[in-house]
Amino acid sequence: MDRDKRLKSILPKLSRETQAMRIGLDRTPEREHSEPIFTTSSFVFPDASTMADAFMNNSGLSIYGRVDNPTVDGFCRRLAVMEQAEACEATASGMGAIQSMLMAHCQAGDRVLISTGVFGATLTLVKNFFVKYGLEV
DSSP states (O other): OOHHHHHHHTGGGSOHHHHHHHTTOOOOTTOOSSOOOOOOSBOOOSSHHHHHHHHTTOSOOOOBTTTOOHHHHHHHHHHHHHTTOSOOOOOSSHHHHHHHHHHHHOOTTOBOOOOTTSOHHHHHHHHHTGGGGTOBO
């Protein structure tokens, strides 16, 4: 049984603090005690075939820091377990989260009701960007 599955099976017995420290931790071949922080924007592959598989999303390997990153992936796994959610998506900003949510759940012809009390940039985004793609506000 892999580490995350084992921890999930005993999750009800673990404190939130223990969950925050241990769930989602993927040790590298260096066997570090705490999770490493990957600050790189790109990743290296042993050969062109491995790289092609990664870019076709067939290998689970990281390809580019803005697309995926082991540090962010570990954070998402940890947060999903702590919140008892199926998955988690992390963004670099609140506006990134709002735009991602709208792009994932809306399509041309959909109608969106937005309060005037939302963050101002949200209205600007929807009125100036999403209406161009057929979203009715």
